Amino acid sequence: MTGRELLALTAVGKTYGSVRALQDVSLTLREGEISCVLGDNGAGKSTLIKIIAGLHQHDEGSYTIAGEEVRLGSPRQALDRGIATVYQDLAVVPLMPVWRNFFLGSERGRFRLDTAAMRATTREALLRMGIDLHDVDQPIGTLSGGQRQCVAIARAVHFGAKVLILDEPTAALGVKQSGVVLKYVTAARDAGLGVVLITHNPHHAYLVGDHFTLLKRGRMAGSHPRAEIGLEQLTTEMAGGSDLAELSHELARTDPKERPPQ
Template identity: 95%
Template sequence: MSGDELLALTGVGKTYGSVRALRDVSLALHAGEISCVLGDNGAGKSTLIKIIAGLHRHDEGSYTIAGEEVRLDSPRQALDRGIATVYQDLAVVPLMPVWRNFFLGSERGALRLDTAGMRSTTRAALLRMGIDLHDVDQPIGTLSGGQRQCVAIARAVHFGARVLILDEPTAALGVKQSGVVLRYVTAARDAGLGVVLITHNPHHAHLVGDHFTLLKRGRMAGSHPRAEITLEQLTTEMAGGSDLAELSHELARPDTRSDTRPHIRSDTRSDTRPAPGAGPRPDAGTAPGTDPKEGPPQ
């Protein structure tokens, strides 16, 4: 069951010069809910993320956090209100240990770093999310892409995020690593967070999503609770819906299964003996005008 409304966008629009990147987009997110935003490249997903995360201000509509209308001017303001964003290209220092990246920008200790405390806290925070790393001293660059995503999710939960925005977390991952990440996405939801999952993969979205918003060319192309849409319907809408059906009709190939070429009968009998009455004629092999009994003329 979803809880209190954490944030809501109503009729939001954004213009860059003469380009309308978003127009009349609405989205609501509740505690303990995963809201999936789907769309192709150029659909407006990135612009929507930037508005929620405080990178860009919206031009139209309203944006409320916990019932209060806001216009965020920076990601720091979003973080202060409990909104954490995990981007597809993670901001990590590959050669630094996992625990250093976990506390990057939020280090403990004024004159001297509390390294022991940060190590133990990192290990405990990861274990609470079900992430059992062998060694938090290993460079984070040695982890797989899925493991790095999971560390980023655990970090956001540890530092008090109430809203978690995930930008294409499975885009560069294989099936197995995608499954690992999606399990931790549901763990964040079960911990009471509201999750906005940005993706172009309807199969991943339908595995975990509670609500689905589809964007197309900066506009809403659909908004469905999970109970009202199947994976097949979601995939069709994501692929283009009626536009895809029209394209399929235009590009349909003729039916090649019916062969209209003339049929040539062939004798497929395996017995090579001549049929009765089909033997060679008595005069076969003789020259015209000769008697086969007498042979050729002398």
């Protein structure tokens, strides 16, 4: 069962010069919920992430966090309000050990770091998420893509995120690693976070999602709670089902003699 509302975007729009990147997009996220945003390249997913994460400000509509209308001026402001974003490239330092990457940007103490405590905290935080990583001293670059995603998720949970935005976390992963990452996505939801999962893969979205928002050319192409849509319909809508059906219908009505030469 989902809890209180964490954030809401209502009829949000964004324009870059003469390019309308988003128009009339709405999304609501609650505690203990995974809201999946689906769309192909150019659908507006990246722009939506940047607005939620404080990188860009919306031009139209409203954005509220815990019921308060906001216009975030930076990712730090979003983070201070409990919104953590894990991008596809993860922004890790490959040669640094796992524990250093876990605390990157959140170190305490100006001149001296309690490295033993930081190592122990990293191990404990990973174990709480069910991630059994034997050596937190190994360079994070030696981990698989799926393991690095899981470390990033555990890090966000540990440092008090209320909202976790995941940008295509399974895009570059194989089947097994994708399954592992999705397992920890649900663990974040079970820990009470609200998760916005950005993806172009309806199969991955349907495995974990509670709500699905479809974007197409910067506009909403559908919004469905899980109980009201199946995987087949979700896949069809994402593939532009209505457009495909209309094209198929038109082709079927056209007499072959009247079709233009190939």
